[in-house]
Amino acid sequence: MRPKNLEKEQAIRTIALDIIANEGLENLSMQKLAKAANVSPRTIYIKYEDKEDLLIKLFITEVLGAYEAAILKGFDEKVDFETGIKKLWDNGFQYLKNNRTHFALILYGKSSPLLNKAYQRENIQQGQFFAPIHRFIQSNVEAGIISDLPFDAQRALMFSPLLDLVNEYFDHLNRPIQIITDEVVSACCDAVIKGMMK
Amino acid sequence: MRPKNLEKEQAIRTIALDIIANEGLENLSMQKLAKAANVSPRTIYIKYEDKEDLLIKLFITEVLGAYEAAILKGFDEKVDFETGIKKLWDNGFQYLKNNRTHFALILYGKSSPLLNKAYQRENIQQGQFFAPIHRFIQSNVEAGIISDLPFDAQRALMFSPLLDLVNEYFDHLNRPIQIITDEVVSACCDAVIKGMMK
DNA sequence: ATTATAAGTAAATGTTTATTTACTTATGGT
DNA sequence: ACCATAAGTAAATAAACATTTACTTATAAT
CATH class of the missing domain: 1.10.357 (Tetracycline Repressor; domain 2)
Structure with a gap:
């Protein structure tokens, strides 16, 4: 099976934090994040269940x-x-x-x-x-x-x-x-x- | 000319604060606010230029x-x-x-x-x-x-x-x-x- | 080399968003 | 009594939203 691309996973997290810090949590959208991280929206959903899951994991684990x-x-x-x-x-x-x-x-x-x-x-x-x-x-x-x-x-x-x-x-x-x-x-x-x- | 209904103006502000406190700033939408305040969306735009204007006035003046x-x-x-x-x-x-x-x-x-x-x-x-x-x-x-x-x-x-x-x-x-x-x-x-x- | 399989993509889905258009209503000044 | 006018409404608009569908790709195990 094809292995996970860990760089992409990290890019999603880093760029999500960038957007939140610079534009605010209320301006973070999945499509904006996908585009900025150079990734398909679907890719985010492979790694996280939904937006809420992404935010909570970002907060608890990463930060x-x-x-x-x-x-x-x-x-x-x-x-x-x-x-x-x-x-x-x-x-x-x-x-x-x-x-x-x-x-x-x-x-x-x-x-x-x-x-x-x-x-x-x-x-x-x-x-x-x-x-x-x-x-x-x-x-x-x-x-x-x-x-x-x-x-x-x-x-x-x-x-x-x-x-x-x-x-x-x-x-x-x-x-x-x-x-x-x-x-x-x-x-x-x-x-x-x-x-x-x- | 028809006078402003100050109760409606107050309802918009109070209910906006309610939604922000209970659901978060990221879940406040103009349509949700209008419905909850029993007001047409347009009415909010009579009193505030746009969403940003509403939030800033709410924060600076009201709060x-x-x-x-x-x-x-x-x-x-x-x-x-x-x-x-x-x-x-x-x-x-x-x-x-x-x-x-x-x-x-x-x-x-x-x-x-x-x-x-x-x-x-x-x-x-x-x-x-x-x-x-x-x-x-x-x-x-x-x-x-x-x-x-x-x-x-x-x-x-x-x-x-x-x-x-x-x-x-x-x-x-x-x-x-x-x-x-x-x-x-x-x-x-x-x-x-x-x-x-x- | 082939294949099974998860990782990945582009494009589409239906919904919700901020804001506007076209219209109606209430009232202070005449 | 009426009318000018701002306050108000319901419904529409176009863009952006979260999420999914249908498909392609890379690679570890055979």
């Missing part, structure tokens, strides 16, 4: 999976709180600013009911995404180093400013001066750490 | 305008830092949790290129949105009470955890126990304040 791997790269749960958070922030900021199209879909994951439901399902059923971070927070709460709050609240305090800063980073990318520099990000990380510690 | 008014209600720039932030957080959380459909469009404002550009334009040209907050931050920086960072970074530190908490609030709304209570939000606000202060 969240890679994001999780990047953010946890070299992260050691046993390290002290400040060092750990700094590592996660540094990993996260570097990854997101180098993967604008991934970041765009992550943002849609917070807005789009379809993607949000998929994320929720994934998060509840598997409980795997960010499990090391969950344990890291837990042990620091138990050691009395940070305040005892629900994990969802800790996560909001820890990561949402980072995502917002990346958003500002891209907004400012094409202006005369870049406001969101590595130094600014680092200072914000310090503020987050200070806020969470007892 | 961001109301959000700004709500968050600044009773806010006094002269008050001390902690009191001021607590007021803004309380106003913001109450407003957003009572206006789920508005909140949904605010989230899309971060993802959708169309709305994001509109917000950026509005923010740069008028510089009015949140101007009192800008001054509040500025004077607290000058008084040496909080760290000196670019305003966009201060805003990220101050408000993005709040938006994330509202998101979690709605995610948990239909589960046995609500995790994001007023107490949790208040504790997060304390963390944000502590982090920003020198």
Whole structure:
């Protein structure tokens, strides 16, 4: 039997992310995607059941999976709180600013009911995404180093400013001066750490 | 001449927000909206130039305008830092949790290129949105009470955890126990304040 | 070399889309 | 009482949409 052309599969995913980042999720159509990826519409349906299936797999596997791997790269749960958070922030900021199209879909994951439901399902059923971070927070709460709050609240305090800063980073990318520099990000990380510690 | 039916105008806006919140921006169509609002498609085009115009006016005027008014209600720039932030957080959380459909469009404002550009334009040209907050931050920086960072970074530190908490609030709304209570939000606000202060 | 089979294509399907055309209705000013 | 006019409607239009049909192609196993 004829083997799958993995380059085409990758082209479909990459170009789907491009279109979503540049024109918006609401402007991604299967025909536009097929044409841009130099592929017949039918080919997309060989690899994905339908549009919803494509979007969910793109979000969960391609984007969240890679994001999780990047953010946890070299992260050691046993390290002290400040060092750990700094590592996660540094990993996260570097990854997101180098993967604008991934970041765009992550943002849609917070807005789009379809993607949000998929994320929720994934998060509840598997409980795997960010499990090391969950344990890291837990042990620091138990050691009395940070305040005892629900994990969802800790996560909001820890990561949402980072995502917002990346958003500002891209907004400012094409202006005369870049406001969101590595130094600014680092200072914000310090503020987050200070806020969470007892 | 026949006068405008303001109820119909309001119905169009309210139901557009409903559809966006429940089905997603990508599933809002003019015909679906017209049918749901009990109005002819043409009627929408009397009030708005096209779909883009409708979305931008919905976002800027109906949603961001109301959000700004709500968050600044009773806010006094002269008050001390902690009191001021607590007021803004309380106003913001109450407003957003009572206006789920508005909140949904605010989230899309971060993802959708169309709305994001509109917000950026509005923010740069008028510089009015949140101007009192800008001054509040500025004077607290000058008084040496909080760290000196670019305003966009201060805003990220101050408000993005709040938006994330509202998101979690709605995610948990239909589960046995609500995790994001007023107490949790208040504790997060304390963390944000502590982090920003020198 | 042949063949079974999944991968791939171009073109068509019926539906939904944004927007318009041609017409009707309600009302403030005369 | 009427009329000018903008507000409103139902139905139509052409383009774009997700998905399928009918066919061709490449290759691993025989």
